[in-house]
Amino acid sequence: MSLPDSGPPSASPDDLASEIVEALHACVQSRITDEKLPEHLTRIAGLPELYSELLLIRKFLLAVAGGDLSTELKIKGYLGGALKTLQSHLKHLSWQTQMIAGGDFTQRVDFMGDFSIAFNSMVERLDSTLRSLKEKEEELTRINNELLHEIGVRKKVEEALRKSEESFRQLAITDSLTGIYNRRHFFQMADHEIKRASRNGSSLAVIMFDIDFFKRVNDEYGHASGDLVLQKVVSMAREEFRSNDILARYGGEEFVVLLPDSDLEDARMPAERLRERIEGTPIVGGKGSILVTTSFGVSACRPESGEIHILGRLIRDADQALYEAKRSGRNRVVLAGS
């Protein structure tokens, strides 16, 4: 700022007025480097206060122009009031913007002329766009939920179908009375085991057994009791044989067991245990306690490599041994070839 450092105390009123104007003009127009009013001007009544207020307004405006709304303007009067109004509006606008950012789209500006119109229009547009996006999101969520529901329904149907198929498969391979494999499935399973034994060079055994005088049970106790006897015999057989032995109902009261990795002696032991257990276990039915005995025929062989059609021979040999067991008095285990 270019201010006279020292003016003549006896300067003319025009010169003094000119200096005052120059000092105030500099305060408004120039970049001030020295904020002090020249000494001889400080004696003019009211001028230091006016100059000081102008400097405060300068500082305030420069701060606001630089984005600092926190500067406090400590002057009263209309100009100071107008500037404080502007500051207050800008601060309130900042707060309103924060509210909008937090999702309050009801905020409206009504104190900044054209800016208010543009700002409010922007908020309405933002609100409308977000509302539309929300509606679309809700629609997508709804569709997604419907799809998930549909998938759930289909999964349930598929599960029911799978259970149904499993049930049919079980019915196709098992004997409905005793729950063990039926004859047809036994042959499929046995075929697989024979091929494995043929590859590995391991031995196989077959046990054929049936319930002695079963017809008498049916005749004396009824078919329901006969069915119960069959079920109990199978239940005991399941406990005596290994889990990898293949137990099946061969027909009527006749059963067959294929024992992998077993020779005649290996097969004889569980057959003997089962025979003794059945003999010693009364079966309690509706018409009293029933004691039955069983006869067993056992065969075994070790298939040569590539020899896969031996099941017929094993069954035939076991069947002949069973026949021999029957013939020689029943309730016994007979080994083929003995």
Next chain:
Amino acid sequence: MSDRKYAFSWELLGDISSGRPHLGLTTRLEVYRLMQFVLRDVLERHLGTKKTDEIFYEAGKLAGTEFYKKYLGAVTDFNEFIKNLQSQLREMGIGILRVEKADIEKGSLILTVSEDLDCSGLPELDYEVCVFDEGFISGVLESFTGKRFRVKEVDCWCTGDRTCRFSAEVVE
């Protein structure tokens, strides 16, 4: 005090609609100010300036508390509370409330009120006169937060609508 004559209740204000079928719910603002300023005058003469201001602050606080109960209750969100307060004050012609800063967690607010019922249009003075407003704001804030607030008019300016700036700080 069981023998009080003027314990406040909204019923004391009566049924204005049926009581003023021709003149309606509003009156000229100068009548309101007439009552307030003559009351200040008489109270000041009897009790002094300080006590008069204290009475006005306390009366404002009671007004804010009752106003909150009648018009602003049942809101828990602070921003919603401020919106409702702004809306009610504007709708009832009490003033235009704006927020410069609001940190409710710290209990620190800067508010302005323009076109104020009590003071807009008054000449700018060397001292603040809105003690009733101070009390009113503290009553409303205390009712909402459950914490005590000290409200002070820190600035006012006469730009036509005479805006008053209030700071509100929670009292620990």
